[in-house]
Amino acid sequence: MKAVALTGIRKMELVDRPEPKIKSPNEVLLKLDAVGVCGSDVHYYVTGRIGSQVVEFPFIVGHECAATAVEVGDEVSRVKIGDRVAVDPAMVCHQCDQCKAGRENTCRNLRFLGCPGQAEGCLCEYVVMPEDSLYPVDKNKISAEQAAIAEPLSIGVYAVKQAGLKSTDDIVILGSGPIGLSVLLSAKADGIGNIYVTDKIDERLQAAKTAGAKLTTNPLKTDVVSEILKAQPMGMDAVFECAGQQETIDQAIELLKPGGKLMLIGIPQVDRISFIIDKMRRKEITVINVRRQKNCVQPALDLIADKKVDVDFMITHRFPLEQTHQAFELVDSYRNGVIKAMIEF
Numbered sequence: 442m443k444a445v446a447l448t449g450i451r452k453m454e455l456v457d458r459p460e461p462k463i464k465s466p467n468e469v470l471l472k473l474d475a476v477g478v479c480g481s482d483v484h485y486y487v488t489g490r491i492g493s494q495v496v497e498f499p500f501i502v503g504h505e506c507a508a509t510a511v512e513v514g515d516e517v518s519r520v521k522i523g524d525r526v527a528v529d530p531a532m533v534c535h536q537c538d539q540c541k542a543g544r545e546n547t548c549r550n551l552r553f554l555g556c557p558g559q560a561e562g563c564l565c566e567y568v569v570m571p572e573d574s575l576y577p578v579d580k581n582k583i584s585a586e587q588a589a590i591a592e593p594l595s596i597g598v599y600a601v602k603q604a605g606l607k608s609t610d611d612i613v614i615l616g617s618g619p620i621g622l623s624v625l626l627s628a629k630a631d632g633i634g635n636i637y638v639t640d641k642i643d644e645r646l647q648a649a650k651t652a653g654a655k656l657t658t659n660p661l662k663t664d665v666v667s668e669i670l671k672a673q674p675m676g677m678d679a680v681f682e683c684a685g686q687q688e689t690i691d692q693a694i695e696l697l698k699p700g701g702k703l704m705l706i707g708i709p710q711v712d713r714i715s716f717i718i719d720k721m722r723r724k725e726i727t728v729i730n731v732r733r734q735k736n737c738v739q740p741a742l743d744l745i746a747d748k749k750v751d752v753d754f755m756i757t758h759r760f761p762l763e764q765t766h767q768a769f770e771l772v773d774s775y776r777n778g779v780i781k782a783m784i785e786f
Contacts, residue, residue, distance in 0.1 A: 444565030445765040446499040450489050453766040456499070461569045466516035468569050471526065474585035476563050476784040477505035478765075478772050479593070480618065480685075481708055482555060486769045488710060494557045503562035503784075504530035504554040507588035510575075517572045526575040527588040528563070529595075529738050530554035533573075546735040564765055564784065576738055582746040586783055590619070590752045593781075595741040596706065597623025599734035601631055604679045604704055611635040613669060613677050613696050614654075616684030617645040619755055619781045620706055622652060624681045626750040629653045637672070639665045639692075644778030648754055660688070666695045677701060685709040691717060699724045706731045758782040 444458045463470055481491060482502045489496045510524045520526060533540055534550035555562025578588050601624060606612065610633060614621045617640040628636055629652070637656045638649040646657040656672055658665045670676065676698030682689050685707030693703050694717045703726055716728075744750045757780045760768040768782040 442566040443762060444501055445762060446501050447486060447489075447496060448499045451486060453486070453769065454499070455763055458501075458565060460567050463512060463514050463569055465571070466514040467572050468514045469510050469517055469520050469526075469572055469575060470512035471508035471528070471568050471570060471575075472511050473506055473508045473563055473566055473568065473786050474525070475507045475589040475786065476503050477589045477592070477619075478503075478768050478782040478784065479505050480620075480772070482562070483769055483773050484708065484710060485555075485557070487773055490557075491708060491710075492712060496557045500557060501561040501564050502555040503564035504556075505589050505592040506530070506554075506563040506568075507585040508563075508568070511567075514572075520572055520575050520577055524577045525580050525583075525585065525588060526577050527583075527591045527738060527742055528554075528570060529574045529576070530563075530592065531574065531733065532560065532571055544735065546732050564762070566762075566786065576742055578742060579746065583742065586756055586785075587745050587752055588742070589783065590755060590781065591738060591741045591745060593619045594623045594626065594744070594750070594752060595734040595737040596620055596731065597625070597627040598737040598741050598744070600624050600681060600704055600706055600731045601627040601633075602737065603729055603731060604681070604702055606631065606633055606679060608632040608634065610678035611637075611673050613637045613639070613680045613693070614649075615639050615680060615682050615689040615692060616686075616707060617642075617649045617657075618683065621681070621683035622649060622755055622780065624683065624706070625649055625652055625654060626744075626752065630744055630749050635673070637669050637677070639689075642775055642778065645780060648780060651754065652751075660692075666692055669696060679704060681706060683707045687711075687714055690714055694720050694724075694726065697724060697726050700726075702727045702729060704729050704731055755781045756783050759785050762786060
């Protein structure tokens with residue numbers, strides 16, 4: 442089968458790999474339909490690592506995907522040959538203390554698509570996944586691209602759920618890439634009205650405005666803290682940090698009201714970040730790390746199928762598998778108003 446492998450820093454090659462085979466009765470062989478390029482994939486492309494997860498080249502990345510089932514194991518019951526499925530890239534053990542406590546997102550034996558040391562990714566024609574990672578969708582209601590983008594949307598759904606928001610709460614989303622926009626869509630679907638959004642790319646801010654943001658602002662053009670606090674002098678109930686930058690973490694501490702919640706979603710490229718501890722302590726700010734999602738893929742798919750959210754505007758660029766390198770360069774450089782680049786098969 443054809444696959445695209447990382448072969449070095451900023452290097453990719455189209456390679457031939459053996460087609461994977463079903464080895465367990467609960468597995469499904471999938472033919473890929475669409476793969477979204479995620480910021481974490483680009484981290485591996487640019488630096489070869491995320492924290493302690495270091496790539497050994499060659500390696501296939503990619504984890505946001507939709508596919509069609511072409512073969513099923515003997516014990517598979519929910520997925521049938523020919524089904525379109527959205528894929529949860531996490532493969533959990535169901536046996537460790539975390540899984541038994543209902544925390545599958547922090548499974549101690551987690552295997553994750555496109556994660557070094559765990560499993561190669563889905564930038565290839567076929568993958569094998571356990572049935573419990575698959576979510577069949579109605580082809581008449583959900584396209585392959587929408588099924589793929591349900592993965593980042595599920596993170597937005599989970600982040601909003603973890604924040605425990607009320608409809609009267611005021612929130613800020615720092616960074617309006619696909620994850621930030623997924624938080625925006627999820628918060629709007631939950632009835633949150635006062636949503637402020639920042640980003641350094643005007644096209645993304647326009648997308649956020651169209652999707653329902655009350656105010657959008659660009660830190661390259663204005664003091665976003667002053668501008669938002671001018672509109673909300675008492676501060677914000679929650680800030681969703683979706684950029685993974687020290688700058689935005691500092692902004693979050695300034696923006697939050699006493700007792701506010703800082704939701705950390707963005708993945709920093711550095712090993713350490715810091716907090717303005719004096720203000721953070723005096724405000725008694727709660728910090729919540731958002732580790733992917735937990736039981737939110739199906740709710741995300743339901744939002745799409747029921748047309749309670751429109752995710753199509755996030756897909757701004759499309760590439761064939763052979764042009765994956767160009768897609769990664771585009772996403773890394775934030776050129777041409779890119780929000781989500783999609784690899785189509």
